Amino acid sequence: MASMKTGLRPALLAAVAVTMMALWNRPLVAQGAAGLYKAKCSACHGATGKGDTPMGKKMGLRDFASPEVQKISDGKLTAIIADGKGKMPSYKKSLKPEQIEELVRHVRLVATKEK
Numbered sequence: 001m002a003s004m005k006t007g008l009r010p011a012l013l014a015a016v017a018v019t020m021m022a023l024w025n026r027p028l029v030a031q032g033a034a035g036l037y038k039a040k041c042s043a044c045h046g047a048t049g050k051g052d053t054p055m056g057k058k059m060g061l062r063d064f065a066s067p068e069v070q071k072i073s074d075g076k077l078t079a080i081i082a083d084g085k086g087k088m089p090s091y092k093k094s095l096k097p098e099q100i101e102e103l104v105r106h107v108r109l110v111a112t113k114e115k
């Protein structure tokens with residue numbers, strides 16, 4: 001009896017932990033990027049990345065879905081978000097590198113959602 005208890009508990013705990021991580025991680029990461037984008041970027045770039053906000057129009061923003069933006073490499077997009085460019089603010093102080101990476105993926109994602 002005693003040996004069964006001690007043998008089962010760690011296995012059960014591990015299974016619970018793995019399940020919880022799988023359940024928690026995905027929505028959190030996905031929501032993280034979408035939430036971040038909404039909070040920090042959509043005021044200029046618009047909810048769908050079209051740049052069709054009053055601010056975006058004034059700045060002449062390009063649609064994220066446009067070929068000109070989509071042909072920019074991940075590395076360059078990361079650098080633009082981290083360092084800023086022209087009127088685009090720099091985010092390397094307020095965001096973690098992983099968050100910037102997620103935002104790059106989000107920029108690709110909103111572009112594919114357009115069509």
Ligand code: HEC
Pocket residue numbers: 037040041042043044045055059061062063069077080081085086087088089091103104107
């Ligand atoms: C104050 C308005 C503003 C905010 C807020 C803003 N951007 Fe920008 N963004 C710009 C402008 C202006 C450019 C164009 C820069 C240039 O080419 O001179 C730009 C360019 C970009 C580009 C490159 C695409 C292109 O057209 O060259 C990406 C990617 C981008 N922004 C992502 C983001 C993300 C992600 C956020 C949120 C973390 C964000 N931006 C927040 C104004 C903004």
